[in-house]
Amino acid sequence: MAEASDDRPLLQLAGVHLHFGGLVVLNGISLDLQRGELLALIGPNGAGKTSVLNCISLLYRPTQGRIVFEGEDLAGLSPHGVARRGIARTFQLGGLFPHLTVLQNLLVGRHAHFSSNVVLDGVFWGRARANEIAQRAAAEEIIEFFELERHRGELVSKLPFGVQKIVGFARALAMEPRLLLLDEPSAGLNREAREDLSRFILRIKHEKGIGMIWVEHDMQMVADLADRIYVMDYGAHIADGEPRQILADPRVVEIYLGSKGN
Amino acid sequence: MSARGALLRLEQLEVVYQKVVTAIQGVSLEVAEGQIVALLGSNGAGKTTTLRAITGFLGVDDARVTDGRVWFEGRSIENQPPQLVAHQGIAIVPERQKVFETLTVTENLEATVPGAGTTRAEQRRRVERVFEHFPRLHAARRRLAGYLSGGERQMLAIGAALLCTPRLLLVDELSQGLAPRIVENLLERLVELRKELGLTVLLVEQSAHVALQVADHGYILENGRVVLDGTPQRLREHKDVQEFYLGQAGGGERRSYRDVKQYRRSRRWYG
Amino acid sequence: MQTVANIAVLVAIYALIGSGYVLIYRVSRVLNLAQGELMMLVAYLLFSLATLFGGHPASALAGAVLLSLLVGLVLYVVLMRRMTGELVIAAVLVTIALGILLRGLMVLVWTGQMARPLEKLGWQNSPLALGHGVALSSVAVTTIFVAIAIYVGLFVFFRYTAWGVRMRAVGENPLLAAQRGIKLHVAYAMAWALATFSGGCAGMLLALDSGLDGTMAIIGLKAFPVVLVGGLDSLRGAIVGALIVASAEVLAIQLIDPLVSDVVPFVVLIAMLAVRPWGLFGTEEDIQRV
Amino acid sequence: MAYASGYFKTDYAMELRLIETRWQKVSAAVLVLALGVFPLISPQVAIGIANQVFIAIVGAAALMLLTGYAGQISLGHAGLLAAGALTTGVLFKELGATFWVTLPASAVVGGLLGLVFGLPSLRLKGLYLAITTLALHFVVAFVGGEYETRRGFSTGILISPPAIGGFALQEQQHWYYVLLAIAVAAMLFCINLLRTRTGRALMAIRDHDIVAESLGIPVRRYKLLIFVVSSTMTSVAGCLLAYYRGFVSIEAFSLYLTIDYVAMVIIGGLGSMLGAVLGALFVITFPYVIEGLLRVLPIPAGIANEMFAINYAAFGLVMILFLVFEPLGLVGIWRRVRNYFLLWPYRQTAVGGGGG
Amino acid sequence: DSYVLGLTGDLTGRDAANSGAVADGIRIYFERVNRTGGINGHKVEVLVRDNQSEPSRAATDAQTFVNNEDLLLMITASLSSTYAPTISESKRKGVPVLFAGGVCPREVFPPKPDPLLFCTSGYAAETDVKFAVDYIQSVQKNATLGLISMAIPISRGSIDQAAEYAKSKGMKVIGHESAPPPTANYTPYATKLKEGGADWVLSWAPWVTQVKTFEALRQLGWKGNFISYGHNVAEEELKRIKDPGFLVFTTNGMFSDGQPVHKDVLATAEGKTKFPITYLNEGWVAAMTLEAALKKAGWPVNRAKLASAMDGLSVDLRGLRGGPITWTKTNHYREQLYYRVYGWDAAGNRIKTLKDWTSREVK
């Protein structure tokens, strides 16, 4: 499934540890992600899945270990630097800007693609204006892709939770990333919306070849879509491999799936 | 419906946001004492709005119940402030902002006011019970709740709601963000509690599988209207429910997420 | 030695005023900028009662204390209650406006002239020699004891009832607190009543010690750095903050130049917040998890 | 373009126009005309008030950028106004500098101070930040006071009116047009800033700075930047104020002035530039209105003495009533009225959700 | 068709007790004038505005006044922070200004006063403190002098001058304390003065600072003498404090002097002011002077005419002060200043004069 055009992995985590005071959140996580690969990250609540994503986007600084993206060690960067390198993400707890409209949220996502400055913006002349128009067009493509036309001008705070999740996804894609981190994108979506979401994920994978790390609790979706599953518990690696094999693994059933593991 | 009188009854409820957006219209439903009732609906159908109308959580968003009544134990409670509603024995696990982020986990539980006449010892015992059910919370009890993971927050919110010893528990998206095993436990626990304490539950749930598994009765809300209701059995057999909520292909077997059609435009309910 | 005594008195004053800020901040995240005016109002009420009951100083004092609780309660019920759920900064502005209103009313009723409740009560503020050449006025000594008593009372209250945690819960998210069955308005009203009471005590004592005029309100502002250094939602912090700020101030007067005594607390504040943004004992408020 | 059947946008550039429909064009023209004619038909006092409003608009817009959009509460506003005024005063008094020197100098000083005021914002939020900026205000006031005392200007520095091309700006009417132009320029600058990338970045930071950071926005730089922009504007307003008033005195920049400005942005309505204008208008004219009203009332001679205390208390009272009954500010009222007319006689009804 | 004057004063701010009394004095005085036929057959109308000692409010007031074409003159009765805006507006439109009840600004003093600015108030910062230092020296040859001011420019400035002057006279000066306007507790300042070994303390500051520092010193058991400037509250306060070591020096005679003019003030103002009538003398002085100026200017009158009438005016104050107010082309303050020192006579339980009118030439 992984269309590795370049044998070097897109992203590589090597022995990542994360501590908060005495609390060990991540305990030596190592994983590789190939270009265009869809890796599902699963584990019980509080296992540290979100923390892995936070470490990659440098919102948390790993206590120990290396994170290498396209051959570059991320340690020296700032969170916005990481974003500019091409890593985008969605957020488990929403993370949208509630007082902005859908369109504005997307344009914030395209922040790094502008080339203007404060003075130009204030005068709104020349480059600033041309930029606005060009980026607006780019945002419109995203809106179309996610079928958000009818919500374009609405304030995000007034949208139902499900639509907000989609907007969050759209905003991440608007950044034109090469690596996309998805944190429970399906939470709060109904079946129908999950099907739409699956469609978006598949299209992104096939049309844009973006690598994705996908934290998810819906095992049906994971089973159907993921290329590979990585299971963790208490900040440590438990198992990884093919979906079918992992979901049948008794350890995974024990700590995570419970009796009805499918 | 059950022969017993309804604990909660909504009558032709209408809620309007900011004086212009009508979110639900003519919603009527009943929850009988000791029942678990599921409220299903696609995103934006008005489920959260319905729960807010019951708990009086509407004011902040400049919304009002403009029509219809909410009856709880025979008293009408629409447009009452939340604390009054809470004192009548209605607890909620809200959809978003569910914990006090700047308090520790233990403080979150302590801040919850127990039902009348609860002794301190009793209260402490109940807190311990919450920790028993959610060992992860116990491990995190001294941490600020704002640092909890999404699932841990959900556990804490459920724990706190149960501490109130409510007569009616409203849950907005129970399984949201929880690992499958926990969801399973929780549902078992709800069934147990119902037996033990006669707890009544109104459950909003995205995963229709899960909800219909434990519910005694289900309602389906679309576009701010109730379009279908009945026993889980009846709902499960309905063609549209199968298609849109259970994800079953024509024959009854599960449809794969991989097979979603390109550019499928959903059919809408016009009940 | 005298310096230590001076610091102790100032600590007591600041701690009393500070507790008012803390109590209200704790339940509503609102900084009550009318605290100074409330202090002054209570002091003036004492003055009027003292004039009325010239012969019965005790009943005048008791009356003023009761009135201070009542004033807080009434303010909450008729005014601040309506601000629940609104923007914090708007509520802060309401307290500022309240301060303006109160100041206008006080000038109207009591003019801007110096008032001396102590004389009306028929008492003498005689100096007390405390040994080692240290002397303090009797009211100053009383101030220290009152501050201790009030703080002990508050600590006991919060230790043996669940209200401390509940107040903070209300402060963070009133609606959620309401859902959890906390009686919002009781918590708010209690905080306002207690805050005017403790602030009012500071006002009364200051007025008894050295008289009362229109500038007292500004002293309320001087206790800002105190509560910020200590942590806006912590009573313990208010004491420690008072200790730090009062020492800095008195030592600046004593050792550097009295002129800088006005800025010193703020310099301490800036330095402190750079190190611990939530003050020494405050809880972290801005938690953003994603 | 077919106006008959509605108004269509055919490209993205059209969306960027500030004035779109014919109706808006007409209203804008009327407004311009009214503003232009105002000083010709109004008494001096009214023009004076208008001039104060214009200066206040510049200051309020700066604060609105900072507080209303970037979410950084600042109580150091008077300190920054003072910095601008004092720079002007010092340069004028010590070096005899002209307007063309003092204005940019004030801007530069303001910008630098903005950097200083902005530093705490990298660590602090909300009221904590507010009080820290207040602390910086006291530091500025202290320095200014020391300067005035040490140099023997304890009652303030008198400044002669600015000469623009040999024309001394002295009459209220002349000031009116100059200040109006400046206020309009400041507003346009802010509005432009807000509808472009900078503005969105600021609002993103206000709503959720960690998320903003991981979307590629250098949060710290933007925070400092907005402090610098806002302080520069404020400082320029301070410079104008000094010239307009004809004097500089550090005591004129007390905490109350900050409160006035905070009141402007809150009463106007946080997060709206129109709010800054309405707020400035309200706060500046309010005392005059109250005074006028009290004057009209038949006041018994006996309490004529107490008029001022009543006036003062009334100011507080009306402000309280306003905040209590209209927490969304003047803009809230404006929007409600407008919505009412836009929708009348309909009421929008449910539109189903739909997951995308 | 009346004489219109505009008064801007601190009626509700921190100096309300001072300014308010000045405003009341002027108001009551002209009420009587109007009752008894006015000046040159015309009534006097005083418009009053409140500036709370805040420069920006004062600026607004001044602007309103100068824009009123009928208005002849502005009266300022508040702290010196409000002077700059008033002066600035007065220059713009050529409106004369009378400073009544505050500190006189430098612009009214000789040799070259501003043609539009005049002053009747008692204060004269520099001369005041010099007189006080001389007085101390006349009582106790080599006193150790402690100094306290309020941390506002005008007070600090003059106390600095007192320090210099005292040193030049060979006195030992032990520092200059300066308390911020609102101070919760004056004891730390007092402690420093006491521990410095001061046997005399001089203060030239708003009344609170003076009296509270004194009281704090006494609480500490300090036994020295304290001399402070006599604001209009001084008479009341002397009676309250009853401490022989607390002296005030003043340019206004106290009502305890019992001059006919004092009885006149008492009779006229009874029940018309919320202030003790002993506070009214500054306002009375200003009003008497204004009356004389308006009389001299005649009718019709305009701003310029009034200003020139004020040049070369001499007003007999009939005992409210030690001598007349005389304005000349080179002096808009007065030619001679007259000081008196009052203290408390414990035995007689009354105010006593420690030093009778002493004149100083104003240069």
Ligand SMILES: Nc1ncnc2c1ncn2[C@@H]1O[C@H](COP(=O)(O)OP(=O)(O)OP(=O)(O)O)[C@@H](O)[C@H]1O
């Ligand atoms: N900043 C932090 N400070 C303290 N503890 C933290 C912090 N971030 C995460 N934790 C703790 O680390 C653990 C892992 O959190 P994380 O959010 O990564 O879990 P998760 O696997 O995403 O769980 P869920 O499925 O519930 O979202 C949790 O117990 C959480 O409380």
Ligand SMILES: Nc1ncnc2c1ncn2[C@@H]1O[C@H](COP(=O)(O)OP(=O)(O)OP(=O)(O)O)[C@@H](O)[C@H]1O
């Ligand atoms: N604050 C608000 N202001 C305006 N409209 C709102 C607001 N909140 C919700 N709505 C509207 O009300 C309708 C119902 O929303 P509601 O949140 O109740 O849906 P829901 O069924 O809970 O959806 P979800 O499953 O996504 O949570 C939606 O169309 C939404 O746009």
Ligand SMILES: [Mg+2]
């Ligand atoms: Mg997570």
Ligand SMILES: [Mg+2]
């Ligand atoms: Mg919902």
